[in-house]
Structure formats: C-alpha cells, structure tokens
Amino acid sequence: MNNLSSKWIKVSEPFPHILLVELARSPVNAISTEFWKAYGALFDAISEETPDVRAVVLSSAFPDIFSAGLDLLEAGEIAKATADADPESTDAARIALDFKKQIKPFQEAITAPERCLFPVIAAVHGMVVGLGVDIISACDIRYAASNTRFTIKEIDIGLAADMGTLAYLPKITGNMSFIREMAYTTQWFPASKAEQIGLVSKVVEGGKKEVDAAALELAQLIVRKSPIAVTGTKRLLSHARDHSVAENLEYTSLWNSAMLQTKYRPRPNGQNGSKSLSLSLMYYMLSLLGRNPVNAVGFEFWRAYGALFDSISESRPDIRAVVISSAFQDIFSAGFDLYNAGQIVKGRTEANPASDAARISMTFQKQIEMIQEAIMAPERCTFPVIAAIHGINIGLGVDIVSACDIRYAASDSRFTLKQVDIGMAADMGTLAYLPRVMGNLSFVREMAYTAEWFSASRAEQMGLVSKVVEGGREEVVASALELAKVIATKSPIAVTGTKRLLSHGRDHSVAESLQFTTWWNAIMLQTKDFLKRPGSSFLPARPGDFKFGKPKL
Known part of the structure; x- marks a missing residue:
C-alpha cells in the first residue's frame, strides 16, 4: 500500500483487507491545505482503487498528539491574501464568496471517510485540537486512548468551527448542553468524558500502541462480515x-x-x-x-x-x-x-x-x-x-x-x-x-x-x-x-399530546417542532383536563380522576 502513502500520510496493511492510515505531518499534525487535499484524495482513492479493502483504522504517527488542528500560520496568510487580492474592493459579499469557495472543498475532504463504502475507525490518542475533532467526527467509530484530551478550539481564533464539528457532534453525541459548553468555552475534556457523552464508544487504557491495537482488532471483526x-x-x-x-x-x-x-x-x-x-x-x-x-x-x-x-x-x-x-x-x-x-x-x-x-x-x-x-x-x-x-x-x-x-x-x-x-x-x-x-x-x-x-x-x-x-x-x-x-393516572389528552410532540420533535427541526406544538396545544388546551388539579405537583400522589376515553383529535 506504499503507493497510497503521501508526504504527510502513511498507509500500511497490517492485516488482510484492513488499512492503517497514520497522519504524519511533523511535529504536531497541523492541517495545511496540501495536507487536507491529500487526505480527501486518499479516501476517495481507497474507495475507487482498492475493492478488497473492508475497513480502515485512522490514527496519528505521533505518540503524544493526534492533531493540533488547523495550521494557523498558513490560514492567516490565506485570509490576508484573500482580503488583499483587490485592495480597492470593499464588497463584503464578494470576499465572502471567495472564502466560501475555499471552505467547501475543505469540508468535502474532511468528510471523505463518510463517503467510503467501508467503515473508518478513528484510533484517537494524545491531544485532539479543533480540526482534529472535525476529522474524527466524520469517522464511523471512535476509540480513544486514556491519555486523550479534546478541545473545540475554533472560537479562540475568532471563528465558528466550520469543518464538521458543529454539524456532527449534536447528532453523534447525547449531550447537547455539554457540546455547547465546550464549543463556547474551548475547555479541554478527557477521554472519559468523551465516552460519557458518546463522542467515543470505548476508552482504551494506555496510549497510541494500545488504542491502535484495539481499533485493529475491531476492524478484523468487521472484515469477517458480508x-x-x-x-x-x-x-x-x-x-x-x-x-x-x-x-x-x-x-x-x-x-x-x-x-x-x-x-x-x-x-x-x-x-x-x-x-x-x-x-x-x-x-x-x-x-x-x-x-x-x-x-x-x-x-x-x-x-x-x-x-x-x-x-x-x-x-x-x-x-x-x-x-x-x-x-x-x-x-x-x-x-x-x-x-x-x-x-x-x-x-x-x-x-x-x-x-x-x-x-x-x-x-x-x-x-x-x-x-x-x-x-x-x-x-x-x-x-x-x-x-x-x-x-x-x-x-x-x-x-x-x-x-x-x-x-x-x-x-x-x-x-x-x-x-x-x-x-x-x-x-x-x-x-x-x-x-x-x-x-x-x-x-x-x-x-x-x-x-x-x-x-x-x-x-x-x-x-x-x-x-x-x-x-x-x-x-x-x-x-x-x-x-x-403511574402513566394511567395522568390525563390521556396530555399523555397522547406529549407522545405525539416527542415523536414530531425527533424527526423535525426545533422551529418546525415549536410550530407544530403551538397548533397542537392551541386545540388541546381546550380540554376539560387542563388545570383539573391545579398545584398537583405539590400534592401527594393519588390516582387520577380523568375520564376514560379515546382522545378525539
């Protein structure tokens, strides 16, 4: 698999049908333009040119860091060059379009693992900063070594994370409050917290060696399936x-x-x-x-x-x-x-x-x-x-x-x-x-x-x-x-409404769900059950006295 390797990405085949991809831009895997272009091209090439591959493990070649995130020096130079390309131009819309043209292919490269036909397993260890979180968020499965620390760092450099973190994390984790806290504050959080909120599915005691081994073992299990x-x-x-x-x-x-x-x-x-x-x-x-x-x-x-x-x-x-x-x-x-x-x-x-x-x-x-x-x-x-x-x-x-x-x-x-x-x-x-x-x-x-x-x-x-x-x-x-x-003691109108609204909220945006809720309760608040037991939350529990009957909607 040496033909798939590039200047800053090492590719090997430790087991049949399994590739180990290691990010290797010294010294800290800062993501430059050349780096992310090679990254996206690699995953597209694996999907197109290696039909015998069944799983990929993504890791870092360095023991103490997975990725330091965006190469800030290069990013600053690109931003300045874009803004200075036409010193006479003060049209913010045109400048914004230029930035958008740069962001879109970057996003497509970072999300390349999702386009693969096969599972991509991230073996995370050491420090994972900013864009490093974007990279692993686009993988199918994430294992973390116990020495792993994460931070969503983008807000500290004056921007909102734009390469996938804010799109993926609310969907792949189970704690939106925590995600907002980390995104707003850029605080570090450990592997144990990442497992607790669902960012990773397993914490492996140790570092790079141990988490790579665990991820490869999982990959071997997957490749035995259809x-x-x-x-x-x-x-x-x-x-x-x-x-x-x-x-x-x-x-x-x-x-x-x-x-x-x-x-x-x-x-x-x-x-x-x-x-x-x-x-x-x-x-x-x-x-x-x-x-x-x-x-x-x-x-x-x-x-x-x-x-x-x-x-x-x-x-x-x-x-x-x-x-x-x-x-x-x-x-x-x-x-x-x-x-x-x-x-x-x-x-x-x-x-x-x-x-x-x-x-x-x-x-x-x-x-x-x-x-x-x-x-x-x-x-x-x-x-x-x-x-x-x-x-x-x-x-x-x-x-x-x-x-x-x-x-x-x-x-x-x-x-x-x-x-x-x-x-x-x-x-x-x-x-x-x-x-x-x-x-x-x-x-x-x-x-x-x-x-x-x-x-x-x-x-x-x-x-x-x-x-x-x-x-x-x-x-x-x-x-x-x-x-x-306990449920049977409650108003059937209220229980039915709650069930319907939860199901609707699961499948729709917050705005759509709020609108649906408004119309639902505009009708349902006319029930005789409403405020039938005012202050009941302060009363001892007792059987409900609501009438039986199917809600007529």
Whole structure:
C-alpha cells in the first residue's frame, strides 16, 4: 500500500483487507491545505482503487498528539491574501464568496471517510485540537486512548468551527448542553468524558500502541462480515441520522429490496416453518408468543402484531398504557425466523428464473414495508408502549423494542444487532430508531457492523433502555407495570399530546417542532383536563380522576 502513502500520510496493511492510515505531518499534525487535499484524495482513492479493502483504522504517527488542528500560520496568510487580492474592493459579499469557495472543498475532504463504502475507525490518542475533532467526527467509530484530551478550539481564533464539528457532534453525541459548553468555552475534556457523552464508544487504557491495537482488532471483526451487509448498514445509519424515521424506513426498504438478492442465503436452523402464534392481552400487558421456544417470528406473527396494536387503539378507549414482554423466561426474541425467511427468499428468486432484478426487488420491498408497518404499530398508538425486556434479544427483537416509547431491561438481558451476520442490513427499524434513541452513534455503528453482544448495563449507559431492573422476567415486568400504572393516572389528552410532540420533535427541526406544538396545544388546551388539579405537583400522589376515553383529535 506504499503507493497510497503521501508526504504527510502513511498507509500500511497490517492485516488482510484492513488499512492503517497514520497522519504524519511533523511535529504536531497541523492541517495545511496540501495536507487536507491529500487526505480527501486518499479516501476517495481507497474507495475507487482498492475493492478488497473492508475497513480502515485512522490514527496519528505521533505518540503524544493526534492533531493540533488547523495550521494557523498558513490560514492567516490565506485570509490576508484573500482580503488583499483587490485592495480597492470593499464588497463584503464578494470576499465572502471567495472564502466560501475555499471552505467547501475543505469540508468535502474532511468528510471523505463518510463517503467510503467501508467503515473508518478513528484510533484517537494524545491531544485532539479543533480540526482534529472535525476529522474524527466524520469517522464511523471512535476509540480513544486514556491519555486523550479534546478541545473545540475554533472560537479562540475568532471563528465558528466550520469543518464538521458543529454539524456532527449534536447528532453523534447525547449531550447537547455539554457540546455547547465546550464549543463556547474551548475547555479541554478527557477521554472519559468523551465516552460519557458518546463522542467515543470505548476508552482504551494506555496510549497510541494500545488504542491502535484495539481499533485493529475491531476492524478484523468487521472484515469477517458480508461487505454488502456492512456497506448497507453504513449507508442506512448515515441516512437515518439526517432523515425522519418514516423517510429512512422507505429508503431502507428500497435498499434491501435490491440487496436481498445477494448470493448469501441464511442457513436453515433445523426447525420447521412458523407455528401458529398468539398474542395475549392482559391489563396493561402484552406477551409475545412467537415460535416456541425462542420467539423466532415470521410473517404470520407480523400480521397479528400490527393488527393487534391497531385494534387496541381503535376498540379499547379505556387503555392508557401497554407493557410488551415475552412469555418465555430466558429470551425476549431470537429475531426473524431464518428458516421461514430463507424459504421465502429462495421461493421469490426461483419462482420465475427469467424474472428481472427490478421485479424481484419490488416483491421484496412490499414484504419489507409490511413488516416495517407492523413494527411501527406501537408508535401509531395514542398511548405509551413500554417494553419489558429480559434474556436474549436478537436482531428483529431489537427492532421491536426500538419502536416502543420506553424500555426497561432485566439485568439478565443481552442484545445483538445480528443482521449483518446473515448478509443484510437491518431493515425493520433498528437503524432508523437507534441513532435517535441512543446517545452514542459510534457505539451504534460498532454494534451494527460487528453483531457483538452487549449487556443491559451497557444498553442503559448508551440510552437504549432507561432502567435496568435486577432480576429476570418477573421483576422487569412488575417494574414496567408499576410505571404503566403511574402513566394511567395522568390525563390521556396530555399523555397522547406529549407522545405525539416527542415523536414530531425527533424527526423535525426545533422551529418546525415549536410550530407544530403551538397548533397542537392551541386545540388541546381546550380540554376539560387542563388545570383539573391545579398545584398537583405539590400534592401527594393519588390516582387520577380523568375520564376514560379515546382522545378525539
């Protein structure tokens, strides 16, 4: 890979299909014009000229610093030259256009890792200043050595960060208040804080050597997966980050309608096709009874699942909340019925050997959209849906809980986004929801690319669940039911409105959400529930006396 190396960037192949890219502009990796042009060109060349590459690890060649950020000396000279190019000109608009022409290609170079087909893992160590934060923000996954320190330094040189930090950080981290504080003050923050807010998904004890090794180990895990599935997962996560859930689900169905025609086929698991299933509704309680003994779910299940939630919304106006759980002690769901799925894929592609790819894609798309509609049924409900998770939760099981309003997990819960292991990108909601419900996009990408298991405590830390309940099924269901009973004491008009406004705010700008909220409450404040218990926040908790009934919107 020496032909990919340049004056200030070293490229090696420590393992098959994995490149190690090291920034090496002495002494501190200050980013000059020549440097960032070479950086962007490198990633474009890797995508175009090295089809066997499956993952890249980005690091620094220097042990004590990742990057000192922008080369301020050169930047000052460029700014002066631009302003002095025509001493007679006082037209600020024309000067601004000249600056814009310089900023745009710079941004495109810094964000080049996002355009790559494969994952780019940043192995961060030492000091990361200003533009260095921009560089790692555009990577898929970020690991940091314990000696790493970060600062968003741009405001100290009289400008707003313009190369990606302010665009990426609000989306990839879970703490907007902290991001604003750091951007306004340029204070340093350590690796542990970066992990806490979601800028990095893992802190590795040590320095460059240790974090490079950890990142390369992760890359080796990724390259063993289907490149079609990994590329699809990357594209769908990036799309989900910037679009609404509904838009992303539509995009996902189109993507996978083509990608499911890959030569990979899931292996039969030795069980027969789906048995009939039932869904048991109790007071506030819904139990999944998929294919015994692991809740592997097929098309029959989804038809019943979606229809049930729609039916509850329409025919049970007295219901205020639902808890969804599994009927089995040790497993929430084993995900999609692979045998059933394999038979359907095989049947669709072999039914008419002469059929073209477009027609096969349309057939797949219809099936995907049907399941997506069922998965999203809890979101369409007027009442909150609480997932009480326990035991093993695989692939499509994560899709199910992601569409719920609130998620509690028993301490015995374990999760995995398993789709990449069967040669596909998750297409039923996980990649649309998780970037929004979790505060660490680096961690989401890592789990989606690797199919690694993660624990209930890690799920709580990352924001997938809001509470971990010590114990198993019995304990987490009891805890979720207690929460449902609290919700049921509140005004159904207010709860429904809150649910709708939170979902709208998730998928729209602040300005759009505020406008929608204004119109919503202009109508809803006319409810008789409003100020029914003035000062109730100072009163002892007691059951609500609100009338039952479906809100008529």
